Amino acid sequence: MERMLAxxxxxxxxxxxxxxxxxxxxRQARAWIAGEFWPATAEEFFRVALDPAESHNAWFRQVTSxxxxxxxxxxxxxxxxxxxxxxxxxxxxxxxKFAPLLEPIREKIPxxxxxxxxxxxxxxxxxxxxxxxxxxxxxxxxxxxxxDAPA
Numbered sequence: 001m002e003r004m005l006a007x008x009x010x011x012x013x014x015x016x017x018x019x020x021x022x023x024x025x026x027r028q029a030r031a032w033i034a035g036e037f038w039p040a041t042a043e044e045f046f047r048v049a050l051d052p053a054e055s056h057n058a059w060f061r062q063v064t065s066x067x068x069x070x071x072x073x074x075x076x077x078x079x080x081x082x083x084x085x086x087x088x089x090x091x092x093x094x095x096x097k098f099a100p101l102l103e104p105i106r107e108k109i110p111x112x113x114x115x116x117x118x119x120x121x122x123x124x125x126x127x128x129x130x131x132x133x134x135x136x137x138x139x140x141x142x143x144x145x146x147x148d149a150p151a
Contacts, residue, residue, distance in 0.1 A: 006080040013079040014087050017070055021090075026066070029059035034093065038144060042104035049109065064113065067091035071115035075122070085125040091116045092130045096137040 020026065037056065039045040048054050071091055073079045095116045098105065105112050120130045 004080065004082070006083040010080040010083050013073060014083055017088065020066070025059075026062060029062045030090070032056060032059050033063045034090070038097075039101065042101050042108075045098070045101055045105060046108065049105075049112075064094065067094060068113065068115045071119045074119050075115060081119065081123040082125050084119075085123065085129050089129060089133065092120070092126070092133045093137070095120065095130060096134040099134060099137070100141075 021030065037048065037060070039048070048056050048060050051057055067090060070084070070088065074081050074084045091113075095113050098113065102112070119126045121127070
């Protein structure tokens with residue numbers, strides 16, 4: 001990827017994405033999905049993701065659809081990929097978090113985090129950020145499994 005300077009319009013989009021993340025319910029949803037939702041199996045994942053009556057289903061959909069929308073902005077050229085990667089890590093965190101379950105998840109939900117995955121595959125800066133995040137996630141998962149880290 002050829003390095004290009006971001007435009008003021010790119011900066012405005014990045015700032016708007018940040019602003020949207022600070023909305024009160026979005027903050028709660030993000031805190032839950034990042035800190036509390038650690039499904040060990042696809043079945044545990046589906047209990048939340050596929051059941052609209054489950055108490056955290058709306059939060060799950062809110063956060064994952066937000067990051068897929070943000071990734072789509074990158075893929076469609078609305079915002080600089082490099083600036084996006086430099087300023088946003090949470091979408092890559094989610095992809096890394098669910099990486100061990102992606103195959104069975106995508107059997108039932110084919111479009112799950114596909115835009116984020118495409119950003120990772122198309123842009124080297126995103127690939128590097130994801131790979132670093134994935135390594136950290138593997139360490140976190142090992143700590144959770146051994147009981148050395150809070151869930």
